Amino acid sequence: MRGAIGSPACSCVALLLGCTFLPLTTAAAEPAKDGAAPTISPEMPAARPITLDDALAYARAHQPAIQAALARVQTEEASARIPRAEWQPTVGATAQIFGATANNTTAMYLVPDDVALPRIGGSVAVSSAQATWKPHASTIVGASVFQEVFDFGRIAASAAAADAKVEIRKHGSDAERLDVELGVEEAYFAVFAARGVLSASEEAYQRTKTHRDLAKAGVLSGLRSPIELTRAEADLSRYDIGRIRAHGALLVAQSVLAASMGAPELSLDVSGAPPSPAALPSLAWSIEAAAARDPVLLAALARLKAQERATVAIGARLRPHLFATGTLSGRAGGAAPSGDAPVPAGNGFVPDVPNWDVGLVLSWSLFDGVTLAERNASLAEEAVRKDEVTVYREQEVAAIEKAYVQVGVANSALAALKSAVAGAVANYAQADARFRAGLGNAVELADAEALLTDANVQLALGLFEAARARAVFGRTIAEGL
Numbered sequence: 001m002r003g004a005i006g007s008p009a010c011s012c013v014a015l016l017l018g019c020t021f022l023p024l025t026t027a028a029a030e031p032a033k034d035g036a037a038p039t040i041s042p043e044m045p046a047a048r049p050i051t052l053d054d055a056l057a058y059a060r061a062h063q064p065a066i067q068a069a070l071a072r073v074q075t076e077e078a079s080a081r082i083p084r085a086e087w088q089p090t091v092g093a094t095a096q097i098f099g100a101t102a103n104n105t106t107a108m109y110l111v112p113d114d115v116a117l118p119r120i121g122g123s124v125a126v127s128s129a130q131a132t133w134k135p136h137a138s139t140i141v142g143a144s145v146f147q148e149v150f151d152f153g154r155i156a157a158s159a160a161a162a163d164a165k166v167e168i169r170k171h172g173s174d175a176e177r178l179d180v181e182l183g184v185e186e187a188y189f190a191v192f193a194a195r196g197v198l199s200a201s202e203e204a205y206q207r208t209k210t211h212r213d214l215a216k217a218g219v220l221s222g223l224r225s226p227i228e229l230t231r232a233e234a235d236l237s238r239y240d241i242g243r244i245r246a247h248g249a250l251l252v253a254q255s256v257l258a259a260s261m262g263a264p265e266l267s268l269d270v271s272g273a274p275p276s277p278a279a280l281p282s283l284a285w286s287i288e289a290a291a292a293r294d295p296v297l298l299a300a301l302a303r304l305k306a307q308e309r310a311t312v313a314i315g316a317r318l319r320p321h322l323f324a325t326g327t328l329s330g331r332a333g334g335a336a337p338s339g340d341a342p343v344p345a346g347n348g349f350v351p352d353v354p355n356w357d358v359g360l361v362l363s364w365s366l367f368d369g370v371t372l373a374e375r376n377a378s379l380a381e382e383a384v385r386k387d388e389v390t391v392y393r394e395q396e397v398a399a400i401e402k403a404y405v406q407v408g409v410a411n412s413a414l415a416a417l418k419s420a421v422a423g424a425v426a427n428y429a430q431a432d433a434r435f436r437a438g439l440g441n442a443v444e445l446a447d448a449e450a451l452l453t454d455a456n457v458q459l460a461l462g463l464f465e466a467a468r469a470r471a472v473f474g475r476t477i478a479e480g481l
Contacts, residue, residue: 196460
């Protein structure tokens with residue numbers, strides 16, 4: 001399954017991991033005073049909070065990727081109207097003037113494709129001895145109307161093939177919307193995770209600051225050795241860097257959320273508590289539901305149908321078609337007609353001899369090798385499309401099974417992560433009590449602090465992974481359709 005907005009699934013995970021392990025490069029941080037919040041970007045406006053439902057609704061209405069997909073559907077619908085336009089009449093006109101010899105006709109003209117000009121005019125037999133190179137004027141003006149009367153199913157076959165292409169575009173539009181919604185959901189949960197990491201970093205900084213102050217008081221009173229203070233100062237600086245990185249990662253996560261929605265704001269924030277993931281359906285039901293509504297598979301089926309209809313449409317070009325035609329024309333030739341008929345006034349320069357006609361024409365291409373070859377090529381393409389459908393079905397089942405397992409693993413890991421936090425809290429409480437009583441040292445306390453901070457950070461990331469895994473599973477079964 002594809003991801004939207006440059007695969008946010010990967011970018012969000014990398015972003016959150018970078019909160020604690022990567023250098024801060026998103027903005028220049030100013031040194032923070034003890035207990036003060038770090039300053040990352042003073043020019044950054046406060047992010048407006050938004051709910052997940054509102055974020056998804058805004059993305060559906062404004063995200064450029066969705067708008068482009070809908071525009072492609074409209075373009076394909078306009079193209080599908082082209083075959084049906086063959087039922088509309090065709091009107092053509094022509095005006096011609098020639099100077100040429102007239103050794104066997106009193107008038108001449110070319111017959112353009114959009115004007116039907118029946119041969120009307122007198123002829124005179126001219127022997128080779130009487131032939132002359134003297135030119136005579138010849139003019140004609142005329143207009144014709146063509147109207148399809150019966151197409152023997154040819155137009156309907158072309159229209160059906162065009163309609164199948166519209167279905168392909170519609171399924172592609174649905175897939176684009178689901179991808180965008182997945183990107184918004186991932187970005188939304190990433191903001192919650194970034195806030196969790198920032199909270200863990202801030203708490204670690206405050207606890208370390210308190211212990212630094214205790215160590216400083218102990219050193220000044222002579223109850224502790226100077227190395228206790230030195231270690232506490234080093235730990236305080238480390239956690240200060242961690243909270244700066246976490247703050248920067250939160251700003252980036254908020255900007256990614258706004259970008260995933262196509263919002264004009266530079267950044268957006270989450271509102272309230274994280275939404276609870278929907279209950280996980282059974283695997284068998286999920287596979288059955290995806291087969292009925294997954295736009296990727298439906299698009300593959302639509303491509304097969306479109307190819308089958310294209311084969312029919314190509315073959316239908318060999319069918320006859322019946323059309324009516326009518327022409328109104330005026331013409332004149334400057335050469336002397338046979339018999340006693342006079343030369344028209346104007347000596348052929350004025351097309352003042354009127355004619356009209358109506359007719360019913362049956363046209364049939366009995367054999368066309370190129371059309372037959374195209375139909376055979378289309379039949380071969382149908383076999384490819386059938387194989388593609390089989391491949392998509394297998395890939396879909398594999399993706400659903402993988403996503404299903406990932407949801408179970410992520411949910412199971414949450415229980416272990418919460419247990420790890422509880423253990424780290426108890427361990428830290430004991431280390432803190434020992435340090436305050438003068439029984440523990442800075443190394444023991446620093447180890448307990450690192451364990452607690454890491455447990456809190458991993459829990460925040462675990463909550464994100466569980467929410468993201470459920471969102472990805474929903475995408476694999478097209479839950480949003």
